[in-house]
Amino acid sequence: MFILLFSFYAKSETSVYILNNTDDKLHITFGGNYELWSNLGDEYVEPYKYTHVGDLNRYSKIGSGKTYYNFLFLGTSNLSLAIKLQGDFWGTNMSYTLLDPRSDTMIDFYSDRNIHTMIHGKYKYYYKASYTGVYDSVTIVIEKIPDKITNDEKKLSILTYNIWMLSHVGKYMSTRDKLIARTIKNNEVVFFQEMFRSDNQANVIRTMRKYFPYVSRKLDGGGFNTYDGGVITFSKYPIIKQQQYVFSNCTGTDCLSDKGALYTKIVKGNIPFHLVNLHLGSWNDVVNRNIRLTQVEEVARFIKSLNIPTNEPVIIGGDFNIGKNKYPEDFMRMKEILNVIEPSLYGKLIYSYDPYINENVTYTGESSRERLDYLLLVDNNSIVESFSKIEIPRSFDKNMWGIWDLSDHFAVRAEFTVSNNFFDSLHQ
Structure with a gap:
């Protein structure tokens, strides 16, 4: 029993990943309950690189019955990842979504492991939670929508x-x-x-x-x-x-x-x-x-x-x-x-x-x-x-x-x- 609990506490975070499927470096920043973030990586995600950017604590510093909003900002003009944690006796329940940081509208949060998509400006986003054995990880993909190709006879x-x-x-x-x-x-x-x-x-x-x-x-x-x-x-x-x-x-x-x-x-x-x-x-x-x-x-x-x-x-x-x-x-x-x-x-x-x-x-x-x-x-x-x-x-x-x-x-x-x-x- 002690070993199981130790394993649970040792893995008591949600890891967050980004696939930057674009030609440009992606500048990332973190917000919300900043004290819950740890193991933060570089502030830039390289083009086309799949990168672990940080971990979100799911147990310590969490109050039962309290709600915590945490954000991963992908630059100033892109959508941002929002993760909502709701504390309970065992730790937290998690839900997540994408939102426009320049908008006051808070859209629906998801707590499933399906792939969700959104289009915003010139970019398409994919995001989902994945089973890890303890707390789910969350991955977000950003890619530029290809330009339309015109057919030139020459x-x-x-x-x-x-x-x-x-x-x-x-x-x-x-x-x-x-x-x-x-x-x-x-x-x-x-x-x-x-x-x-x-x-x-x-x-x-x-x-x-x-x-x-x-x-x-x-x-x-x-x-x-x-x-x-x-x-x-x-x-x-x-x-x-x-x-x-x-x-x-x-x-x-x-x-x-x-x-x-x-x-x-x-x-x-x-x-x-x-x-x-x-x-x-x-x-x-x-x-x-x-x-x-x-x-x-x-x-x-x-x-x-x-x-x-x-x-x-x-x-x-x-x-x-x-x-x-x-x-x-x-x-x-x-x-x-x-x-x-x-x-x-x-x-x-x-x-x-x-x-x-x-x-x-x-x-x-x-x-x-x-x-x-x-x-x-x-x-x-x-x-x-x-x-x-x-x-x-x-x-x-x-x-x-x-x-x-x-x-x-x-x-x-x-x-x-x-x-x-x-x-x-x-x-x-």
Whole structure:
């Protein structure tokens, strides 16, 4: 009995968490019965970071029959978290809500564990209590509502994403396979890599087809390998041609799959786009790095064999597994071999593999953060403007609550604009 009571008293607080799913630092402050707050963290929550910000005492300093209001303010223009504690003999009963700190209106408080949502200005909020074994924790998510995407006939938006559907390695695959599509639906073309696990393939394709009616065949060497290539392309525009190439060079566990490059030609309006979706070797010892660059040379020869008109846009993307920060010489050599240009990067995120932010992988230090995924354009003057942004597909579904991230990689989105000369030549 003593041990149970000690455990109860030792855990007599509600932990509060924030997922700041925006591009900006979030300045937080605490209010109400300030003496009930403890273990307060930094006053800023980093962009896209899931952070424990403080604990709210549920037993000591609480009077039976008394009510305590406590607040977590998320800056001056955002909604705030309000937690109401009602004291009783055993501690407190808790309810919670979101409110506008500039308003005098106090809305309904919740005491359940459902996910609640609110929209305020440019932001959408999700919040819920979660069972911990003693007192519930409370988590609030804030994300910016995406801007509406306008369709420009001269532009093409592409997203590349390693979706981590790999047996015995990927996590939560039977949940993630049905949630990915809705988070990336606003792109025009999507490249997937690591769609290896056959148990999940049907759900991925079924949900993606709701938004992308044109689907390539999956990269597959057709032999008796453990895995096929795991590479597939989805498009909102007709795919009129497809070819594939499986690498001749590999080493170690990479040889268990048919890694390679998948070529598709799509037509948007009457603009042809030549797309190459690839997945290169994974490992970073000297032997594997050299083999990976040999694979890049194989991709270059494959593209040359396609006899693509030299004035038409060619875009190469996927999981290159080439860390541009750790191995800049490999990255530069890859660009030289493929004769490609990297679009300018905007936004706060610079890594596509980032254990510091991604809840699916363990952070072991700055060296574990890296850029591995790219969308690049062949330098032939057909594309005059391009930019890219690292995006984090996340789900706030109840089955992903507290996990959020839909892969161990982040996605890379890029937009490409064809030149007026090329566009006009198609209309003559």
